[in-house]
Amino acid sequence: MIRKIAAGEVIERPASVVKELVENSLDAQSKRVHVEIVDGGRQGIRVSDDGHGMGPEDVDVCAERHATSKMRSPTDLFTIDTLGFRGEALASIGAVSRMSLDTRPPDAEQGTQLVVEGGIRRAFGPIARDLGTTIEVRNLFFNTPARRKFLRHVETEARYVTQGIVSLAAAHPDVAFHLTHQDRSSMQLLPGDRGQRAADLLNVQADNLLWVDGETGGVRVQGLISPPSFCRRTRSKQFVVVRRRPVSSTPVQRGVYAGFGGLLPHNQHPIFVLWIDLDPRQLDVNVHPTKREVRFADDRIVREAVETAVRDILQMPETATYSAQTPSATDWRSGSSAAQKDVAGAQSKPPNGDSMTTDEPQQVADRPWEPSATPPVAFDGPEDLQISLDLVAGGELRAEPLSPADGERALAQARQSEKWWQFHDKYILLLVEDGLLVIDQHAAHERVRFEEVLDVLGQEPVSSQSLLMPLTVEVNPVELAVYRQASDQFERLGFDVREFGPSTLLVEGLPPELRSWSNGDLFYELLSTLIDELELRSEAREALAATMACHSSIRAGRRLVGAEIGSLIQRLLRARDPFACPHGRPIIIRLPLTEFDRLFGR
Helix, strand or coil, X not given: CXXXXXXXXXXXXXXHHHHHHHHHHHHCCCCEEEEEEXXXXXXXXXXXXXXXXXXXXXXHHCCCCCCCCCCCCHHHXXXXXXXCCCCCHHHHXXXXXXXXXXXXXXXXXXXXXXXXXXXXXXXXXEECCCCEEEEEXXXXXXXXXXXXXXXXXXXXXXXXXXXXXXXXXXXXXXXXEXXXXXXXXXXXXXXXXXXXHHHHHHCXXXXXXXXXXXXXXXXEXXXXXXXXXXXXXXXXXXXXXECCEEEECHHHXXXXXXXXXXXXXXXXXXXXXXXXXXXXXXXECCCCCCCCECEECCHHHHHHHHHHHHHHHHHCCCCEECXXXXXXXXXXXXXXXXXXXXXXXXXXXXXXXXXXXXXXXXXXXXXXXCCCCCCCCCCCCCHHHHHHHHHHHCCCCCCEXXXXXXXXXHHHHHHHCCCEEEECCXXXXXXXXXXXXXXXXXXXXXXXHXXXXXXXXXXXXXXXXXXXXXXXXXXXXXXXXXXXXHHHHHHHHCCEEEECCCCEEEEEEECHHHCCCCXXXXXXHHHHHHXXXXXXXXXXXXXXXXXXXXXXXXXCCCCCCHHHHHHHHHHHHCCCCCCECCCCCECEXXXXXXXXXXXXXX
16 A cells, blocks of 8 residues: 555645645544644644544554555545545654644544654643644744745745635635634635635625536536626636645636637636536546646546536626525526626627726826826837838747847947837837837836836835725735735835725725825735735745836837837836846847848848
């Protein structure tokens, strides 16, 4: 049997410990799981549940390597119905911490306690306690300082813990989850049906979500998705559950996007919680060390099943929306709702090519956070330039992005140039001595704003302008964790925010430059986008700067007046890194004059 069981996952951080312990609680049929962490989980983790517990015999071997009670024969490998089976987690956790386990099954009059420190058993014996199991992990990595030093900021580690529990909560809506950090409640989810849990995690009213239910090729797809108007700029609110296991799945994600088709607005992403069920023999859950990814026997069938289910619900004349009054997860109704009207509207009118409408406040280059008071003026380049640029679109010209290694000379020429044009309301063309420079106006302004916000975050806090009526922003547990991680940076930018209950933030003041915004949408969008940025950057400071830069930058598709173009170019040329936007995309492309000569046979 041991040879059939692969080695357990490496305990990388507190979130890894919490994930393994909570999964064990769920496998023990718990209905309430309470997680407490101290110092982001580095100093203390405590997971308590009301599951069926363990008897002395199981406790005696539960922290040994390759010990498991979840497999009885090698054939169980092909029909895994639990979240874990390796039995390696407790041994791995106990090897790098001071771990104590108290447990009692329903058929025992007393419980059993086990204490392990650094892999060495310190205590084992009877103990008085209620039904269920409590595992406490203290001083994680106390005996492996090299691993401990790679842990990140307290709030960052707490956010990883929150994200892990939220994923498991999506897979188990009938279980109550409670998370506290530093004795402060961070998440409290009550048990319910799938619709209620999805609404809690997506932070959208249930009536505004669409119920998906379909089966293709033996793959059953159920869940809740957003109509086009509730799509977001990030993918942070996408949950996939395969046989009660939260996973990342490219076939499922592709199926969702294909199902939306032309209804999906440009640069927007749907939010959803999808539950996928299929024959366990068509699924391999052990292709990833953390079991985060799964492999399907036939990706095509899974993608087709998801695409068909999503497409059907979006194109039906009357779509099914979740009813909060229904007692079961499979009891749904058809009727009029905001979600239905939204789908109908999206079907009758194709989405705009840009996510920002003409009524939305825009930011000009010389006053980056305020709406433009000057109407845009058309400013087209000469006809011969247009003809030459058509060659670029046809792939005839060989262009090259500017980089620090070879771009200084081109930048020096650009500083001297006074000839520029806007092309397709998206790019700026700059005539230089040895050719042409093409600047992405959004990427350029994003780089400028990124450096400006970074500078502000390194100074004293900006004064905040108080609001007559605070803006109420409803957040889910992950968004709350992200706010706590970046709260100091928000304050430095001039946001005055305080927590009001377990799922509400009150925005009581805004930076003076944002006084024209009358609702909490901007702050919520900043918070949502920040989730993805934090995955890419090591510091909340840089992540927030990148988020603010993206939200306050000129968009592609906006016509600029001549003064705006000149201001943007000069500010870009003064930037510390004018070659790439905060996300790594190129800002300036060079079209050498020699390429034009080659095409014209000179």
